[in-house]
Structures are given as C-alpha cells and as structure tokens.
Amino acid sequence: MVRASLPTVTTVASILLFAWAYVTDVDSVIVFSLGVIVSSWYVLDYMPSLTPKVIDGHTYYYARYCQRVNGKPRIVRQLYLGKVEDLVAALDQAQRPLAPLETAVAAFADVTALFDIAQRLDLVPLLDSILPGKRRQGLSAGQYLLLAAINRAVAPSSKCSCVGQG
Numbered sequence: 001m002v003r004a005s006l007p008t009v010t011t012v013a014s015i016l017l018f019a020w021a022y023v024t025d026v027d028s029v030i031v032f033s034l035g036v037i038v039s040s041w042y043v044l045d046y047m048p049s050l051t052p053k054v055i056d057g058h059t060y061y062y063a064r065y066c067q068r069v070n071g072k073p074r075i076v077r078q079l080y081l082g083k084v085e086d087l088v089a090a091l092d093q094a095q096r097p098l099a100p101l102e103t104a105v106a107a108f109a110d111v112t113a114l115f116d117i118a119q120r121l122d123l124v125p126l127l128d129s130i131l132p133g134k135r136r137q138g139l140s141a142g143q144y145l146l147l148a149a150i151n152r153a154v155a156p157s158s159k160c161s162c163v164g165q166g
Helices: 006-024 028-041 084-095 110-120 123-130 141-154 159-163
Strands: 048-055 058-069 072-082
Touching (some): 058 084, 072 084, 110 123, 110 141
C-alpha cells in the first residue's frame, strides 16, 4: 500500500462526497469537513500503466507501476506481459471454460427415441402380420422382437433378463 498524495485523495473524496450530498440533500459544509477527514487518512494503491518497448524491431509490452519517490515519479514495479500475440492468446485462454477433470457419459432417452422411431414406422403391426399369431396373453411376437432389438441397440444383455425371467 502506498500513501497517495493529498491533492489526489482530496479531489476524489470531494467528488464522491459532493455527489453523495447532492443525492441526499446534505449540507455542503458537512461534506467538506468529511472530505478533509477522509483525505487525511485514506490510502490508495497505485495503478499500472501499459507501456510498449521496442527491442530489435519487436514490440514488447510491460505493466509498469509508478509512484512518486522524493517528489519524482519512479517506476516501482514492472511486469513483463509479452508481445501482442501473447496478450491476445492469454485473453482467449482466460475466456475459455476450463476442461473438466473427469467426465461421466450417460445415455439419455435412447430407448424412448428408438421406441418412437418404431411407432412411426408401424414396426410392431408389420412384425405381427409376418410372424405367427399368439395366444391372448403377454406381449405379441412383434412387441417382444422390438424390445429385444432395442435391448441389443442400447445395452446388450441376455434375452431372459430383458423380459424379466432371468
């Protein structure tokens, strides 16, 4: 933390306090006295500036932090940022979402999609018309064949476990 110069703090504090006084209808004498109190103890951080340097025909960028030392402006901290391409690449990378560390793949609505396609094609009546008839109990041969085909397409398992006999 660096102690900011008194004129800078007073100006910023006065602007903010007068704006607050205008909105809240507070007397300006109170605002002025608050501005003097704020300016006497408020500490500001210094802000960096973007500075290009040309070295051997290439432009490199630095973030420089300046502050007054013994009344003269001095660079107190300098960070190398790189070329323009490096800055753009870093910005693009920062805006991309992070890749997940672990991914779980789950099937969703695949059985429903296949059953919907079979209904649109009228597959069960077609199969029932081709396959031999059945007694009046349980699933028809077309329905059973459709369930077995969907089972094989989605999660292959035995035929007995498909119907629930296994």
